[in-house]
Amino acid sequence: MASIARRPDGTYRPRFRDASGKEHARHFKRKVDAQRWLDEMTAAMVTGQYVDPAAGRVTFREYAERWRATQVHRPTTAAHVETMLRRHVYPGLGDKRLGSVLPSDVQSLVKQLSLDLAPATVGVVHRILAGIFKAAVRDRRIVASPCEGTKLPKVHRQRIEPMTLEAVEALTEAMPERYRALVTLAAGTGLRQGEMLGLTVDRIDFLRRQLTVDRQLITMPDRAPFLAPPKTQASVRVVPLPQVVVDALALHLGTWPADEFLFTTELGDPIRRTAFSERIWRPALKRAGLSGVTMHSLRHFYASLLIRHGESVKTVQARLGHASAAETLDTYSHLWPDSDDRTREAVDGALGSLRAEPSVARHATNRPSGRSADG
Template identity: 60%
Template sequence: MASVEKRVRNGKQTWLARWRDPDGRQRKRSFARKVDADRFLAKVNAEMLRGEYVDPSDPTTFREYAERWRVSQVHRPTTQAHVETNLRRHVYPHFGDRRLNSVRPSEIQSWVTRLTATLSPATVQVLHGIVASIYKSAIRDRHVNASPCEGTKLPKKQPREVVPLRTEIVHSIAETIPERYHALVVLAAGTGMRQGECFGLTLDRIDFMRGTVRVDRQLVHLARKEPVLAPPKTIASHRTIPLPTVVVTALVEHVRRYPITHPEGLIFTDDDGKPLRRTAFSREIWRPTLAAVPDAPAGTGMHDLRHYYASLLIRHGESVKTVQSRLGHATAAETLDTYAHLWPDSAETTRDAVDQVLGRTSTERTDREDVTLRSPSATSRP
């Protein structure tokens, strides 16, 4: 039962509020005025009735709770590593040692503003989303009764229009890159597979007779660990892609020239037969190749070969659903958000459709009027 007691120590008068929390533990808090103690107890009682009570003296720090939350999440290995890195680099230096229930919305807003000065809007949104998820969990666990992330104003992502590579540049990249990786470029440009999906392709996933490739794994890289095969990015990323003849030919020639020696059957490896690492491949193979390709746009990456593949499908009249399926997008909206500007403008088609109907009707009416005006009966008097 809650109560307020008057206490006098060394001539100083205070008021002690006592109550039992939902777990039955005795709690107390001292106030300088009785009215403040009464108000506090009224608030505590109301929160317990609503099931929103949290211990105001909870000493749990943000870091302590965030680490418990992090290890309990059902994340892919790459996502686990990504979350751990972001918390360690960008969140813990600001809030790690703070009591979880002491962080205020204004402090979250200030933190976001500081991050925006050095990081992209997309990265800031990801970081804020991680912290918001932690507080959402903390509310369920009754460590806090409200999230300081509610109402935060986040920087907006600037729309970036995809500009596909020209075919001659794709050809130049494929011909300039070391021969060992020629088929890798052809595969990426001819199937739209992601870099990790290409690096993780094994011989048993290719059906040369039917001309298809099954995508159900990717090569992932974790800090201070060897690359491993893991499920692809999303459920929608599991897909079967038709292989054009040019891709089949390149793969057959690659396997002939570079026999598979990796235990997992990886098709693409380095000179030592080891899995390709993103950073090493970019530094030692991809960037030197681009430097030798005239007119290659600055910042071109392997992902641009995926955009090139999508642009070919769109140019040859494939539907949004087909492009979505081939690329392994989770929704058609994701496909449209990225490539809508590449579909042919329907303005002329709309004009032609209207002209063919309304124009014909208007012409027919004019012809009838002309016939009526030329008819003798139209000019004769009764």
């Protein structure tokens, strides 16, 4: 039901009821403006685009926390999202009403974050923000997302420069003996850090010289380390073990026997990443004279070995557990041998017979005979 009534003071009061029966009204000085507003609201109701103005009065923080509680995230992802919102979004937008956040507010937040954070991190924060506002649109809390059209800082992807063999050897020597096999395992299989720290003895097949990756160790503050599925379904894989890795693991187990986790602390507990980085990894890098090297650098080293020895993109993808070949190429395409010479050879082989004659011969062929056209 919709109508327009003229009030005693000469203003016009259009009103209508939404799908829930709630009445909405406004006041206009001109009847034409009242009719236009009523037509817009009626059209929005008919097309299913109507949003109750009161629905967006909840604060962004309140809505975001409800949204966060309903997401099906891995524990690490859930913790990451909570940290990003608490540190980078709530200080600026948390107390604003959901429906009052403007595109300029989002752009201003991005600009401010860009002063202190890497472009990739700013992009992560914006994706979380956009996901929340997209959900708010679906919930009919707001008409449109203020994240649309945001200009983000450009992410400059750095080319991977793999470690040298000498650097890997120096790092291995600098590690405490208890963790030297961890470096060999990383360099010889390309496993992610969580996959290695979560590796249990029953996942290693010494007879077939292979190991199964189907779990990773998750370490979070204020919670005991626990096993969880790997990063993606593509990360579930069987990795062949080179003999050098088999020997290193066998020596490790001979020295530090284990029933469950292959690598543990001196007390036999699962290894926490932060403690390992502080007490083991960084001191070892210093002793080896290395800088800017992470556990992931050993994964890049492994990939570079496969590429150098002629493995295909699909093989490298499978060994590393990448979700797609595109991900592998985006990361390592510059490491594949340059194909310029093969391109030249292919074209020359196909079109060689059409090669132009030397200029001297061509001129001799085209030179006039000396006789006239009549003669």
